[in-house]
Amino acid sequence: KTSHYRANCFCDFSIDRNLRKPKSTNFVMDTVNSLGTLQDEACTDVRSFFELAPSLKNRDTITQKVNEFVCHNSHSSENLKSIGVVCVTSGGTTVPLEQRCVRYIDNFSSGNRGAASTEYFLKAGYAVIFVYRRGSCQPYCRYLPEDSFLDFFGVSEKGEIQVCQMNDRVVKTAITEYHSAVDNGLLLKLPFTTIFEYLQILQLVATSMSSLGPRGMFYLAAAVSDFYVPWENMATHKIQSTGPLNMRLSQVPKMLLVLRKEWAPLAFGISFKLETDPKILIEKANASLRKYQMHVVVANELATYKTEVVLLAFDGRVLTIRKQDEDENANADIEKKIIKILVDMHSEYMETFAKE
Ligand code: PMT
Numbered sequence: 001k002t003s004h005y006r007a008n009c010f011c012d013f014s015i016d017r018n019l020r021k022p023k024s025t026n027f028v029m030d031t032v033n034s035l036g037t038l039q040d041e042a043c044t045d046v047r048s049f050f051e052l053a054p055s056l057k058n059r060d061t062i063t064q065k066v067n068e069f070v071c072h073n074s075h076s077s078e079n080l081k082s083i084g085v086v087c088v089t090s091g092g093t094t095v096p097l098e099q100r101c102v103r104y105i106d107n108f109s110s111g112n113r114g115a116a117s118t119e120y121f122l123k124a125g126y127a128v129i130f131v132y133r134r135g136s137c138q139p140y141c142r143y144l145p146e147d148s149f150l151d152f153f154g155v156s157e158k159g160e161i162q163v164c165q166m167n168d169r170v171v172k173t174a175i176t177e178y179h180s181a182v183d184n185g186l187l188l189k190l191p192f193t194t195i196f197e198y199l200q201i202l203q204l205v206a207t208s209m210s211s212l213g214p215r216g217m218f219y220l221a222a223a224v225s226d227f228y229v230p231w232e233n234m235a236t237h238k239i240q241s242t243g244p245l246n247m248r249l250s251q252v253p254k255m256l257l258v259l260r261k262e263w264a265p266l267a268f269g270i271s272f273k274l275e276t277d278p279k280i281l282i283e284k285a286n287a288s289l290r291k292y293q294m295h296v297v298v299a300n301e302l303a304t305y306k307t308e309v310v311l312l313a314f315d316g317r318v319l320t321i322r323k324q325d326e327d328e329n330a331n332a333d334i335e336k337k338i339i340k341i342l343v344d345m346h347s348e349y350m351e352t353f354a355k356e
Pocket of ligand 1: 091109222226252256270273300
């Protein structure tokens with residue numbers, strides 16, 4: 001447990017850098033052409049998804065919180081403490097099978113990547129809107145609930161709560177960094193459970209963050225459902241077990257292009273591509289980069305996602321980040337290196353706007 005926490009402090013990874021050949025004019029034209037048709041189709045699907053989705057509880061409160069946070073971290077703020085604002089999405093979305101939900105389909109994600117990345121973004125000077133699945137890993141206490149926090153504390157003879165000495169430093173650091181982020185208005189946490197909540201929150205955050213222009217960034221690590229039961233087709237009550245269950249699932253519209261083109265067009269967009277078949281991973285990640293006009297796609301394979309990712313950037317750069325077994329600090333987070341590279345890419349991106 002202690003070594004997990006210690007891992008935050010020391011990191012050492014290897015990086016392969018290969019520069020791919022520059023994009024041809026045809027590539028750019030193909031992308032622009034496909035964007036036109038895709039955008040129309042995508043917009044209709046997206047609109048009807050939102051129209052038919054159950055409305056988000058506490059929408060007004062969430063909107064107000066997000067707007068205040070964005071305003072606090074905008075250039076016009078008197079005490080600007082952040083270099084940019086990043087929306088980190090984390091954990092898996094659920095698809096309810098009943099309106100009064102007893103059963104649901106889930107997506108694989110512990111939320112560790114999003115929580116770890118949030119810590120590194122904060123360390124790099126960003127303000128973070130952390131959109132997370134309820135009950136998934138949280139920044140600064142990522143090893144809960146598996147490693148119980150009760151293990152970190154003891155009770156003295158006088159009945160006072162004490163931190164066990166061997167964990168003293170990590171607990172103090174975690175508490176201090178967490179409170180400093182919240183107290184300085186640099187961390188806003190927004191929970192979701194279902195695909196309906198997730199997409200409505202993402203839209204709301206993106207629309208608000210569009211005012212930040214290129215200072216805004218999206219880091220979409222959440223594992224988002226591809227299929228769902230539309231609300232109006234869903235059973236109201238618990239489905240009875242009177243025989244085999246036949247169920248037709250509709251496709252969840254991909255929101256990535258709409259996010260990039262409509263909700264927050266100047267923001268720096270990073271999405272993830274998860275596959276189980278290594279043979280198709282890079283091809284699919286490349287397709288996602290072009291089709292959804294992302295600035296970076298982080299490709300990872302289920303079997304190795306904690307130790308290897310490939311970053312594909314819109315300018316043709318391909319970077320493989322590996323955490324190697326023989327590394328002295330084999331427990332170190334791969335996210336530390338991922339965030340460092342992304343922060344550099346984002347600042348290059350912001351500079352191009354500053355020059356204009
Ligand atoms: O949380 P951990 O346990 O640490 O695991 C991290 C992770 C493996 C979940 C993470 O690294 C990861 O890969 N997240 C993305 C998983 C995923 O949904 O991949 P996908 O290939 O199905 O989707 C690709 C992208 O499209 C994602 O950025 C997703 O946000 C987006 N998407 C997906 C479906 C959908 N209907 N709309 C979307 O916009």
